[in-house]
Amino acid sequence: MAVANNNPSTETIAQRAKNELREYALLSLYLFVCFGALVLYKAAILGEEGISYLPSGLAAIKALILAKFIMLGQMIRLGDRRGGGRIAYVIAYKALLYLILLLVLSVxxxxxVGLIHGRSVAAALAEFGGAKLPQTLATSLIMLLILIPYLASRELNVALGEGRLWTLLLERRDGPRSADLAAAARESGPTNPSDHPYQ
Structure with missing residues (x-):
C-alpha cells in the first residue's frame, strides 16, 4: 500500500523541479522560435542562389542546449550578486554576462566535439579565431538581441512582483481589472524612489 508523503521539504523540491522544468520548456520554445526564424531566413537567402539549405532539427537542438546553459546561469545566480541599480542597467549587465557564459560553454x-572526432584542442579553437570569426561575432550579436527580451521579462517580473507582469500582459487593455492591477502595482511598490531595488 502506498503511503502519502507529507514531507514539506519533498513537496517543495518537487514543486521547484516542476517550475524549473516548465521554465526550461518555455525558454526552449522561445529560443526555438528565434533560431527557427533565422534558419528559415538563411534558407531563403541561399535558396535564391540555388543552394538547398534546411537543416532538420538544428534549431530545436540548439534551443535545447542553449536553454540548458541559460538555466545553469540562473542556478548559479549569474549577475545577481552585483547589487542594486537601475533596471535597464541590470538587464544590460546580465545580458552581457549570459552572452559570455554562452560563448564560453559553446567553445x-x-x-x-572536436576531441571526440580526433581533432586537437588548438584546431578546434582556431576555427573561432579564423574563418569563423565573423560568423561568431554575428551569432554573438544575435544572441545578445535574443537574451535582452528574455532577461527583461524576468527582471520586470521581479520588480512588479512574482507573476504580476504576465497578469498585466494577458489582461485586456481596456478591461476593468487593468486599472485595478496598475493601481495595486503602484500601491505595493516603494513610496520612496530611493527604496526601489533598481534605483
Whole structure:
C-alpha cells in the first residue's frame, strides 16, 4: 500500500523541479522560435542562389542546449550578486554576462566535439579565431538581441512582483481589472524612489 508523503521539504523540491522544468520548456520554445526564424531566413537567402539549405532539427537542438546553459546561469545566480541599480542597467549587465557564459560553454562544447572526432584542442579553437570569426561575432550579436527580451521579462517580473507582469500582459487593455492591477502595482511598490531595488 502506498503511503502519502507529507514531507514539506519533498513537496517543495518537487514543486521547484516542476517550475524549473516548465521554465526550461518555455525558454526552449522561445529560443526555438528565434533560431527557427533565422534558419528559415538563411534558407531563403541561399535558396535564391540555388543552394538547398534546411537543416532538420538544428534549431530545436540548439534551443535545447542553449536553454540548458541559460538555466545553469540562473542556478548559479549569474549577475545577481552585483547589487542594486537601475533596471535597464541590470538587464544590460546580465545580458552581457549570459552572452559570455554562452560563448564560453559553446567553445567548450566545440572542443569536446572536436576531441571526440580526433581533432586537437588548438584546431578546434582556431576555427573561432579564423574563418569563423565573423560568423561568431554575428551569432554573438544575435544572441545578445535574443537574451535582452528574455532577461527583461524576468527582471520586470521581479520588480512588479512574482507573476504580476504576465497578469498585466494577458489582461485586456481596456478591461476593468487593468486599472485595478496598475493601481495595486503602484500601491505595493516603494513610496520612496530611493527604496526601489533598481534605483
Amino acid at each position: 567548450i562544447e566545440e572542443v569536446v
